[in-house]
Amino acid sequence: MKPMEPTTKPRLNAPCPEKSRLKRRAGQVNLRMWTLAGLCLLAVLCLALLSPAPLDATPATTAGRFDKKIAAVTSEIVPSLIEIRRDIHAHPELGFREKRTSGIVADYFRRLGLEVRTGVGQTGVIAVLRGGKPGPVVAMRGDMDCLPITEETGLPFASKEKVVIDGREIGLMHACGHDVHTTLLLGVASILARMRAEVPGTVVFVAQPSEEGPSGAKAMIDDGAFKDIKPDAFFAYHVEDTIKTGLVKYAPGFMGANVDGFRLVVKSEGCHGAAPQNCVDPIVVGSHIVTALQVMISREFDVKRDTLVTVGYFHAGAASNVIPETAELRATVRSYGEDQRARLKERITRLITNLCEAAGAQFELDYGFGTPALYNDPALTRAILPTVERILGGKDRVIQTEPEMGGEDFAYYSTIAPVVMLYLGVVPQDRTTDPVHSPGFVVDESAIPIGLNVMAAVIMDYLSGQRSGKGR
Numbered sequence: 326m327k328p329m330e331p332t333t334k335p336r337l338n339a340p341c342p343e344k345s346r347l348k349r350r351a352g353q354v355n356l357r358m359w360t361l362a363g364l365c366l367l368a369v370l371c372l373a374l375l376s377p378a379p380l381d382a383t384p385a386t387t388a389g390r391f392d393k394k395i396a397a398v399t400s401e402i403v404p405s406l407i408e409i410r411r412d413i414h415a416h417p418e419l420g421f422r423e424k425r426t427s428g429i430v431a432d433y434f435r436r437l438g439l440e441v442r443t444g445v446g447q448t449g450v451i452a453v454l455r456g457g458k459p460g461p462v463v464a465m466r467g468d469m470d471c472l473p474i475t476e477e478t479g480l481p482f483a484s485k486e487k488v489v490i491d492g493r494e495i496g497l498m499h500a501c502g503h504d505v506h507t508t509l510l511l512g513v514a515s516i517l518a519r520m521r522a523e524v525p526g527t528v529v530f531v532a533q534p535s536e537e538g539p540s541g542a543k544a545m546i547d548d549g550a551f552k553d554i555k556p557d558a559f560f561a562y563h564v565e566d567t568i569k570t571g572l573v574k575y576a577p578g579f580m581g582a583n584v585d586g587f588r589l590v591v592k593s594e595g596c597h598g599a600a601p602q603n604c605v606d607p608i609v610v611g612s613h614i615v616t617a618l619q620v621m622i623s624r625e626f627d628v629k630r631d632t633l634v635t636v637g638y639f640h641a642g643a644a645s646n647v648i649p650e651t652a653e654l655r656a657t658v659r660s661y662g663e664d665q666r667a668r669l670k671e672r673i674t675r676l677i678t679n680l681c682e683a684a685g686a687q688f689e690l691d692y693g694f695g696t697p698a699l700y701n702d703p704a705l706t707r708a709i710l711p712t713v714e715r716i717l718g719g720k721d722r723v724i725q726t727e728p729e730m731g732g733e734d735f736a737y738y739s740t741i742a743p744v745v746m747l748y749l750g751v752v753p754q755d756r757t758t759d760p761v762h763s764p765g766f767v768v769d770e771s772a773i774p775i776g777l778n779v780m781a782a783v784i785m786d787y788l789s790g791q792r793s794g795k796g797r
Contacts, residue, residue, distance in 0.1 A: 388786060389715060391520065395781045398516045403774045406515075409433070410508040410773065411482040417471030417497040417504070419488065420535025421544075423448045426469045426507065430532045433511050437518040439530070446544030450532035453554060454517055456524025461791040463784055464529040464556035464742075466735060467503075467510030468536035474498040477764035501761045502564030502751065505768055505776075507532065509562055509749075512777045517784065526788040529556055540696055542737040551741055557791065558705055558745070559738040560783060562776055565748035566760045570772040573713055573779065574726045574748035577706045581699035582631070582659040583666045584732030585692075589614070589677060592687040595650035605686045607652035608641045614654065614680055615639070621676055632660045632669065633730060659730045661698045670694075699736040702743030709745060712786045716779045749776045 409429065418426055427448045434441045434452035442451040448469075475496030476484045486497040499505075514530045531550070535541030565574055591611050596604035618634045626632045634656055641652035658673070660666050670692055681688045714720050726748070738744050751772045752758050759765035 391523065391785045392716065392782060394520060395516055395778055398519050399774050399777045402512060402515050406508050406512045406773060407770055409511065410504050413507055414499050414504040415482045415484055417484050417486055417499045419473065419497065420470040420538035420541060421447045423469045423534050427532060430507065430511065434514060434530065437514055439514065439518065445550050446534060446541055446548045448534040449541060449545045449550065451550055452514060452530040454514065454521065454524065454528045456526050457522035458525040460526025460788050461557045462527045462529060462554060463787055464531055464559045465510060465513055465780065465784065466531040466533055466559060466561040466738065467506040468533045468541065469503055469507050470535050470537050471497050471503060472500045472537055472762060474500045474764050478767050498764065500763060500766045501537065502768055503536065505564050505773065506562055508773060509776045509780065513780050513784070516777060516781045524788065528784060529554060536734050540734040540737060542734040546737055556742050558743050558787065560780065561735050561746045562749045562780065563746055564751045564761070564768060566752060566758055566766065568724065568750035569752045569754055570750050570769045571717065571775060572722055572724060572750035573717060574724045575701065575706060576726050576728055577701055577703040579661045579698055579728040580701050580746060581733040581736065582661055582730045583698045584695040585658040585666055586695065587656055587658065587673065587690060587692040589654045590689045591652045591681065593648065593650050596648050598646040598648055601648060604648055605684055606648050607686060610681060610684045610686050611639060611641065611652040611654050614677055617676055617680060618673065621672060625672060630661065630665060631730060632665060634658050661728065666694060696732045696734045697736045699733045699746065700739055701745045705743045705745050708790070709783045709787060712783050713779055716782050
């Protein structure tokens with residue numbers, strides 16, 4: 326008997342139920358994966374759009390695109406700039422007496438077609454370069470004055486200028502590199518003037534008098550140097566006598582100290598040295614004050630906050646057997662920050678008052694605030710470092726340094742806008758040099774084109790970054 330035929334024949338390609346379930350699951354997994362990937366991509370795009378640009382960012386399309394032109398112009402103008410530098414070096418002038426130097430500077434700016442103002446802060450010069458494109462305002466400062474030091478470099482263009490101070494004749498010398506600072510100011514102005522059509526903003530060149538003496542920076546500001554045009558940032562150089570040419574040093578935050586001080590006169594009736602009981606001895610009182618000041622600094626102030634008091638002048642008497650009527654002390658007081666300088670004045674005044682009263686001595690104290698501490702704006706410093714590193718050829722050419730206790734009146738410009746000062750290495754590769762403020766200080770002139778390339782690029786990158794909204 327044959328088996329019974331099924332009423333419905335099965336299809337040969339009918340799917341297996343188990344395989345169908347697996348395919349459905351695989352499809353669901355794939356859909357979930359693609360959905361997750363899409364969400365991740367959307368999140369990345371949102372973060373990219375919402376995140377602010379880094380402070381040190383210059384647009385990739387802008388960074389470095391002016392370097393070749395800057396370098397070409399620099400090579401062309403350096404020989405004439407070195408002649409100007411040597412001329413200024415041979416004819417140094419003290420603060421607020423820089424008539425010859427300011428005349429050279431003003432004439433040079435005029436030949437570049439800049440807007441020039443003279444006599445600002447007595448002998449200062451302001452020159453304005455308006456670029457061919459709209460943008461922010463940036464300033465570069467160069468100081469012009471010299472020091473009362475007799476030059477001993479033996480250079481063919483060494484200074485032979487002399488001046489009489491307190492009845493004594495002494496030489497004049499650019500022993501702090503201000504002849505180089507002025508030359509760099511002129512050179513950067515020349516480079517950017519030739520690129521005027523491409524400059525996205527305005528550059529103010531500040532030829533400042535009297536950095537070494539009463540502040541020329543303050544004098545220029547008080548005289549309305551920036552009443553009509555306010556920079557968004559200030560840049561400057563100082564030659565550096567501890568690093569070789571081709572290197573640059575910088576310090577974010579405090580770079581220089583408050584430069585304050587006092588003059589103290591301790592008074593007495595005076596008497597015979599063999600009978601000291603008959604009068605107050607101002608020398609003994611003054612000596613107690615000198616040592617007590619050092620104890621105060623080490624015991625009343627945070628040791629982590631650099632603070633110092635140096636009594637560099639102590640004059641009293643003219644004979645060994647006479648207790649004099651007066652003893653005069655003069656001191657410099659260095660610190661960082663406005664809170665520290667105010668506290669120092671209060672403590673020093675209290676200490677001197679108490680010691681003099683304890684000894685029964687009358688006194689006169691004249692305490693004064695001088696140049697404020699130089700503070701390199703950290704964000705602005707970070708913003709320009711990539712440019713400096715690019716021009717010098719690597720991060721190893723740019724050295725972060727510690728704050729110093731010296732003073733620099735470039736600090737006054739920080740009352741207007743953020744500032745950054747860079748230290749430009751000027752020590753020749755094959756020798757050492759005497760320190761600044763010494764009669765043997767020599768500058769390696771091959772540092773001049775390096776300084777020009779760096780500063781011109783810093784200004785162009787800064788202006789371009791600010792104009793695009795991707796700078797500080």
